[in-house]
Amino acid sequence: xxxxxxxxxxxxxxxxxxxxxxxxxxxxxxxxxxxxxxxxxxxxxxxxxxxxxxxxxxxxxxxxxxxxxxxxxxxxxxxxxxxxxxxxxxxxxxxxxxxxxxxxxxxxxxxxxxxxxxxxxxxxxxxxxxxxxxxxxxxxxxxxxxxxxxxxxxxxxxxxxxxxxxxxxxxxxxxxxxxxxxxxxxxxxxxxxxxxxxxxxxxxxxxxxxxxxxxxxxxxxxxxxxxxxxxxxxxxxx
Amino acid sequence: xxxxxxxxxxxxxxxxxxxxxxxxxxxxxxxxxxxxxxxxxxxxxxxxxxxxxxxxxxxxxxxxxxxxxxxxxxxxxxxxxxxxxxxxxxxxxxxxxxxxxxxxxxxxxxxxxxxxxxxxxxxxxxxxxxxxxxxxxxxxxxxxxxxxxxxxxxxxxxxxxxxxxxxxxxx
Amino acid sequence: xxxxxxxxxxxxxxxxxxxxxxxxxxxxxxxxxxxxxxxxxxxxxxxxxxxxxxxxxxxxxxxxxxxxxxxxxxxxxxxxxxxxxxxxxxxxxxxxxxxxxxxxxxxxxxxxxxxxxxxxxxxxxxxxxxxxxxxxxxxxxxxxxxxxxxxxxxxxxxxxxxxxxxxxxxxxxxxxxxxxxxxxxxxxxxxxxxxxxxxxxxxxxxxxxxxxxxxxxxxxxxxxxxxxxxxxxxxxxxxxxxxxxxxxxxxxxxxxxxxxxxxxxxxxxxxxxxxxxxxxxxxxxxxxxxxxxxxxxxxxxxxxxxxxxxxxxxxxxxxxxxxxxxxxxxxxxxxx
Amino acid sequence: xxxxxxxxxxxxxxxxxxxxxxxxxxxxxxxxxxxxxxxxxxxxxxxxxxxxxxxxxxxxxxxxxxxxxxxxxxxxxxxxxxxxxxxxxxxxxxxxxxxxx
Numbered sequence: 126x127x128x129x130x131x132x133x134x135x136x137x138x139x140x141x142x143x144x145x146x147x148x149x150x151x152x153x154x155x156x157x158x159x160x161x162x163x164x165x166x167x168x169x170x171x172x173x174x175x176x177x178x179x180x181x182x183x184x185x186x187x188x189x190x191x192x193x194x195x196x197x198x199x200x201x202x203x204x205x206x207x208x209x210x211x212x213x214x215x216x217x218x219x220x221x222x223x224x225x226x227x228x229x230x231x232x233x234x235x236x237x238x239x240x241x242x243x244x245x246x247x248x249x250x251x252x253x254x255x256x257x258x259x260x261x262x263x264x265x266x267x268x269x270x271x272x273x274x275x276x277x278x279x280x281x282x283x284x285x286x287x288x289x290x291x292x293x294x295x296x297x298x299x300x301x302x303x304x305x306x307x308x309x310x311x312x313x314x315x316x317x318x319x320x321x322x323x324x325x326x327x328x329x330x331x332x333x334x335x336x337x338x339x340x341x342x343x344x345x346x347x348x349x350x351x352x353x354x355x356x357x358x359x360x361x362x363x
Numbered sequence: 364x365x366x367x368x369x370x371x372x373x374x375x376x377x378x379x380x381x382x383x384x385x386x387x388x389x390x391x392x393x394x395x396x397x398x399x400x401x402x403x404x405x406x407x408x409x410x411x412x413x414x415x416x417x418x419x420x421x422x423x424x425x426x427x428x429x430x431x432x433x434x435x436x437x438x439x440x441x442x443x444x445x446x447x448x449x450x451x452x453x454x455x456x457x458x459x460x461x462x463x464x465x466x467x468x469x470x471x472x473x474x475x476x477x478x479x480x481x482x483x484x485x486x487x488x489x490x491x492x493x494x495x496x497x498x499x500x501x502x503x504x505x506x507x508x509x510x511x512x513x514x515x516x517x518x519x520x521x522x523x524x525x526x527x528x529x530x531x532x533x534x
Numbered sequence: 535x536x537x538x539x540x541x542x543x544x545x546x547x548x549x550x551x552x553x554x555x556x557x558x559x560x561x562x563x564x565x566x567x568x569x570x571x572x573x574x575x576x577x578x579x580x581x582x583x584x585x586x587x588x589x590x591x592x593x594x595x596x597x598x599x600x601x602x603x604x605x606x607x608x609x610x611x612x613x614x615x616x617x618x619x620x621x622x623x624x625x626x627x628x629x630x631x632x633x634x635x636x637x638x639x640x641x642x643x644x645x646x647x648x649x650x651x652x653x654x655x656x657x658x659x660x661x662x663x664x665x666x667x668x669x670x671x672x673x674x675x676x677x678x679x680x681x682x683x684x685x686x687x688x689x690x691x692x693x694x695x696x697x698x699x700x701x702x703x704x705x706x707x708x709x710x711x712x713x714x715x716x717x718x719x720x721x722x723x724x725x726x727x728x729x730x731x732x733x734x735x736x737x738x739x740x741x742x743x744x745x746x747x748x749x750x751x752x753x754x755x756x757x758x759x760x761x762x763x764x765x766x767x768x769x770x771x772x773x774x775x776x777x778x779x780x781x782x783x784x785x786x787x788x789x790x791x792x793x794x795x796x797x798x799x800x801x802x803x804x805x806x807x808x809x810x811x812x813x814x815x816x817x818x819x820x821x822x823x824x825x826x827x828x829x830x831x832x833x834x835x836x837x838x839x840x841x842x843x844x845x846x847x848x849x850x851x852x853x854x855x856x857x858x859x860x861x862x863x864x865x866x867x868x869x870x
Numbered sequence: 871x872x873x874x875x876x877x878x879x880x881x882x883x884x885x886x887x888x889x890x891x892x893x894x895x896x897x898x899x900x901x902x903x904x905x906x907x908x909x910x911x912x913x914x915x916x917x918x919x920x921x922x923x924x925x926x927x928x929x930x931x932x933x934x935x936x937x938x939x940x941x942x943x944x945x946x947x948x949x950x951x952x953x954x955x956x957x958x959x960x961x962x963x964x965x966x967x968x969x970x971x
Binding site: 411417458 | 872873874875876877878879880882883884885886887888889890891893894895896897898899900902903904906907910913914917918921922923924925927928930931933934935937938939940941942943944945946948949950951952953954955956961964
C-alpha cells in the first residue's frame with residue numbers, strides 16, 4: 126500500500142500490539158509462580174531423571190555388568206563366592222545369594238550420568254535416587270562406598286575365595302587329567318580345530334566333542350550370568 | 364540577616380563559578396575540559412539571571428545553552444577529532460600578541476564601569492514569563508517571527524551542510 | 535535561647551532538602567525491590583525471597599550496604615577529574631527536579647511560576663553528565679552509551695516539552711500548584727480527561743517520551759546490557775555507581791510525578807469524597823502507579839533499534855505533538 | 871560596590887575572556903566556545919541594564935533573541951566545521967584557507 130496508509134497502519138499496529146503485550150504480561154503478573162523455594166521445598170523428579178546413582182546393595186548380585194557398561198570406568202566391584210558358612214541369605218526374588226559383594230565403589234566425581242549402568246542392571250539394584258545434591262566437602266566423599274563389609278572381613282573373604290579357587294582349579298586340573306587319561310585323546314584336537322575353523326565355518330556338524338570344550342571356559346565366567354535371564358524375566362514381571 | 368548573607372554567599376559563589384570556569388574554558392589545553400568548563404560558566408550565568416529576576420531566561424539558558432548548544436559543541440568535538448588519546452590537545456597561537464588588545468579593551472571597559480554614573484532604580488522582582496510572552500508576541504512580533512525563520516533556515520542549512528554529499532557516497 | 539523565627543524559613547528549607555534526599559534514597563530502595571518483584575511475577579517467578587523474611591524486603595538494603603562498602607575503582611586511563619565529577623552532575627540534575635514537585639498544596643520545595651519549564655531545563659544537566667561520564671571512562675561501551683543517551687534524550691525532549699505544553703496551555707500557568715488546583719474535584723476534571731482525545735494523546739506521548747528521557751526499556755539503548763555491558767556507567771563501581779543508580783530512579787520518579795501532576799490531578803483524589811485521605815498519599819500513589827507501569831512496560835517490550843527509536847520520535851511523536859498542540863490551542867482560544 | 875557592578879564586571883570579564891579565546895585558540899570549536907562566551911556576556915549585560923536601570927523587560931527580550939541566534943549559529947557553525955573536517959581532515963581554522971571544498 127502507499128506510504129500514508131503504511132504510516133497510520135504502523136501506528137495502529139504499534140498501539141494494539143503494545144496493548145496486547147501489556148495485557149499478556151498483566152495476566153502473567155497474577156498467575157501462580159512456578160518457582161520452587163529450593164532448600165525448603167524440592168521437586169520430585171520424573172522416574173527416569175538422571176539425578177544421582179545409588180546401588181541398593183542388598184539386591185546387588187555382583188554380576189559386574191554395570192562395571193563393564195560404564196564408559197568412564199568408575200564402578201569398582203569385588204566379589205567373593207558365597208559359602209554355606211556365610212549365611213548369605215536370599216536375593217529379593219527368593220533365590221539364594223551366590224556372590225558376596227565385597228566392595229561396590231563409584232567415583233561420583235567422574236560420573237557422566239549416561240545411565241548405562243542403570244540400563245544393564247539385571248536386578249535393578251543400580252538406580253537413580255531422585256536426589257541431585259551430591260555436594261560434599263571433600264573430594265574423597267564423592268567416592269561412594271555401598272558395600273557394607275569392613276576391610277578385614279573383605280580381606281578374609283578374598284583370601285578364602287582365592288584358596289577355594291585354587292582348590293577348584295586343582296580339582297579341575299585333576300578332572301581334566303583323568304578325563305584325558307580315560308579318553309582316547311581326541312580332546313586337544315577338537316579344541317584347536319573349531320578355534321581355527323570357527324571363523325570360516327561357523328556351523329560345524331561333527332563337533333559333538335568340541336562344544337563342551339568351548340563352553341567350558343565360558344561357564345565359570347558367566348556362572349552367574351546363567352541366572353541373569355531369569356532375573357531379567359523377573360525384572361520384566363516387576 | 365542570615366538570609367541576606369546566604370543570598371550574597373550564593374551570589375558570590377555564582378560569580379566565582381562563572382569567572383573561574385570561563386578562565387578554564389579559555390586557558391585549558393584539553394578542549395573537552397574547556398567544553399565541560401563551559402557548562403559551569405553557562406550554569407553560573409543562568410544563576411545570575413535568577414538574581415536579575417529573569418527566571419524564564421534562566422531556564423531558557425539552561426535548556427538551550429546547556430541542553431542544546433553545549434551538547435552540540437561536545438558532539439562537535441567528538442566528531443572533528445581523531446580520538447586516539449583522551450586529551451584531544453590543542454595549541455594556541457599569538458598568545459601574547461592577543462593579550463595586548465584584549466587587556467586594552469578590558470581596561471577601557473573597567474574604566475568606564477568605574478567612572479560612569481549609573482542612574483539606578485530599585486529593581487522590581489516579579490515573575491516575568493507572562494509579560495515576556497506578551498511582549499514577544501505584540502511589540503516584538505516581527506523580530507520574533509524573523510527569529511523563528513532564522514532558526515528554520517539554520518536548521519535546514521545545517522542539515523544540508525552536515526549531510527554527506529552524493530559524490531562522497533559514490534566514491 | 536536564640537530566637538528561631540528569622541531562621542524558620544531556612545530551617546524548613548534545609549529540613550525539606552534533607553527530607554527529599556532521604557525520600558529519594560528510600561524510593562530508590564523500594565523501587566529496586568519492586569522492579570525485581572514485578573519482573574519476577576511477570577515471568578512467573580518470585581523474585582528475591584530470602585533476605586529479611588517477608589518477600590525479601592531487606593534485599594535492597596543489603597544491596598545498598600554492598601554498594602557503600604565496595605571498592606571505588608577509577609580506571610587508570612580515565613580522565614580522572616571528569617570521571618569523578620560526572621556522577622554528581624547526573625545526580626544533581628535528577629535531584630533538582632524534586633524542587634518543584636508538589637507533594638501537597640503546601641508541601642513543595644518551591645512553587646516556581648515556571649515550574650514545568652524548570653524541570654525540562656534542569657534535565658539538560660543529566661545529558662551533559664552522561665556525556666561526561668561516557669567520555670571520561672575511556673571505554674568504547676561507555677562512549678557509545680553516552681552518545682546514544684545524549685542523542686536520545688535531546689530528541690525526546692521535544693515531544694516531552696510539547697506534550698507538557700498542552701496542560702500548561704489549558705491551565706494558563708506553568709506553576710505546578712496552580713496546574714494541580716485547576717484539576718480539583720474529581721477525576722473528570724483531570725487534564726488527561728479534558729479535551730478528549732487530545733490531552734489523552736498528549737499524556738500517552740509524554741509517558742512514552744519520558745521513558746526515553748530516563749533511559750528505560752524499551753528505550754534503554756544507552757545502557758543496553760546485552761550490547762554495551764552497562765553503557766555509560768560501565769566503568770563505575772561502588773558509591774559513584776550508586777549515584778548514577780539513584781539518579782536513574784530519581785528520574786523515574788520525577789517524570790512520573792510530573793505526569794501525575796499535570797495530567798492526573800496531583801494530590802487530588804479521583805472522587806471528591808476521598809479527599810479525606812491526605813494529598814501526599816494520592817500524589818505518591820499516582821506516581822508509584824506510573825512507575826509500576828514503567829516497570830511493566832520494561833518486562834513486556836523488547837529493546838528498540840536506534841533507527842526505530844529515532845523514527846518513533848521524529849516521525850510519529852513529533853507530528854502528533856504539533857497537531858495536538860495546534861488543536862488544543864484552538865480549543866483554548868475558542869473556549870475563551 | 872553593589873551587585874550591579876559585580877555583575878557588570880562579570881559580564882566584562884566574560885567578554886574579554888571570550889575575545890581572548892577567539893583570538894588565541896586554533897581549534898574551530900574552541901573558537902565557537904569563545905563566541906558563546908561573548909554572546910553570553912552581551913546577553914547578561916542586556917539583562918543587567920534592563921533590570922537595574924530601566925526596569926522593563928526589553929533587555930530580557932533581547933537576551934531571548936541572543937539565545938535564539940546563538941542556537942542557530944552553533945548549529946550552522948558545527949555543520950561547517952564538520953564539512954571542513956571531512957574535506958581537509960583538520961579542525962584548525964587556520965588551515966581552512968580555501969573556499970573550494
